[in-house]
Amino acid sequence: MKKGIAFFMIYIIMFLTVGCMAKTEIEKLAIVVTFGVDITTDGKYMISTQILKTQKQSPGGMGGSKGEKQPTEVMALISTGDTIPDALDHLSKELGKKVALSHVKFIVIGEDAAKAGIAELMDFSARGYQLRPNVVFLVTSGKASEILRTSTPEDSIPANAIAAILNLQANYGYVPVTTTMEFANSLASKTAAPMAGVISLHGDEQVGRVFKMIGIAVFKKDKLIGYMMGEEEVRGVQWIRDKVKAGNIVMPSPNKGSITIEIISASSEIKSIVKDNKPIIHITINKKGNIRGMVGDLDAMKNPEILTEFEQLENEVIKKEVEKALYAAQKTFKADIFDFGETIHRDYPDEWKNIEESWSEIFPDLEVEVEVHSSIQRIGVISKPLY
Template structure:
């Protein structure tokens, strides 16, 4: 009897197919989703790939993507309602971008984050951005050059920008969930906007010219308290934030030469560390950063063969790095009362009992927190040539 039962179980496992199997031609591959306000709750925009236009053999020269929109009291309802206008089932398994309008973000993104974190079909490696002073629908409506699918263009823009400039940061959905749910750290999200002629941006003509009439442009970081957007950092403050939190991979710092002119320093390596200590029940935080730079451009007559000149530049470099970090910290303490740096987490690591007392009023504690910044900046590379090119003066 037991043998027969085992045979039946094995047979059922072998003969049973994938109960939820769906063919590719039944799915609408969704690369980006936009979330805006509507009278009933949310307006969801889905950026869907047109299969014929992305295949090598079937390309007809039309747009490689199309858009569908639906409203609902919840995100889930709005996405399900897309079935009334989409000939295939919306499939978000290849989602690259989630774009949320600033008006929605200001009211709270808790419900949105909850939905996108629960959906088993979605990977967690898509980026979240906030559309500043425009709708998410307008962002997704722009056709892009180089990358024919706009969602891919936005995704790659974020990757390149955070690698080379550092005033932005690619935030995955898991990062956002972690920061919103953390007791000692608030969230940040990179902004995005359309520059140029928005109406032209939605047409094929936008990518048929050397200079598109409309482009997508990444902005600096939006600051959240709990799940609500409360304001925006400047470019310098965003770079300062990334330096404090060890997120900088490369950036450029411009120094003024003593006799006039400038020198551009390319950051090639940086590592920062946040450490808290408790002194008589009061927390203090120390931020240490080590950074190495390369002299990328010289627009002044300064002898770089002299050790004292390099020492002087390193001092200026250290001061400039510290200035950006301090400016970012001061703005968050005085203007936002939002600890996006994770100083609260550092205090928790230092002394869990003290943190338990401070946590209920951490916003106020953070605004008065003593933060000490220590910068160790070195210039270790000079490019192919050392001294600046001398231009012959006219007689």
């Protein structure tokens, strides 16, 4: 009995000791949740970081709620260096703590740095053991440091606010979510063009600034070549990439006013065809939705053909968005952000060997067929407008 009690006491002491050691180790770390990359006028890297701060609570017992230092908000710090690791080392020396990157959610890249090329950032992301492969790349048209030093009223940790906005906008199809792994795969491809989401700030400092995420930053290899910022063309890209999962489609009513259709599900499929030694891409988009709002004298219960007309209007709206996206990618940027080349490679490996080297000349004039099938599932509690 006494031996059992002794073992139990030893176990408790070991548990408490490990807990104290863990706390001590955490206190020696500067835990980064987001960092940004800019280029200075003299060609150095300027790294902006958001580091979790800790705040002492009143002393108490076990459970992790008393007497511990717990993260409550972030502090924004900037360091410079000849390389990214060099800049982070300078930050570590200033803080007297080891910089921990395992909790980084986003990397924000300033426009100047993106245009200069992010090969070194990609190397650092892939080579370092701390950064996870699902860290998300975001590009801003200004300085990354502006984004990193901004706090918003939505959350005491800005990275959480960014995550919430990004998740919503991604489902709506207004911004791509590109991880470091996905960007690296596009870079490794001989044909695909990398892209990333765009983040910006809106509002003023007196009222409060908020993050806005809409748009696509288009790259040629590791260098930024431009932006797609129109909502229609951006969502068009995401229709093709099978990333639109929610949102609304607003279209003119055949009667009067406008109709709002809620997107409840959507899917897309990309196939390739080689005809007379000429590659053709065929995109099929299937979308289901519910009527969310309409005005006029139309009654879908009395005249079910109205729904067929609505569905055809939806098809036209979606197809128009896709065509805008295709025009921007093929004619404006000449960048295969859809990875059509890999689709042809997969479907026709032998034929692909003959066109792979000239894909950059083929893509701008590639024939793309778009087929859209929309269906309205529900019209709502009322069958016609009240007024």
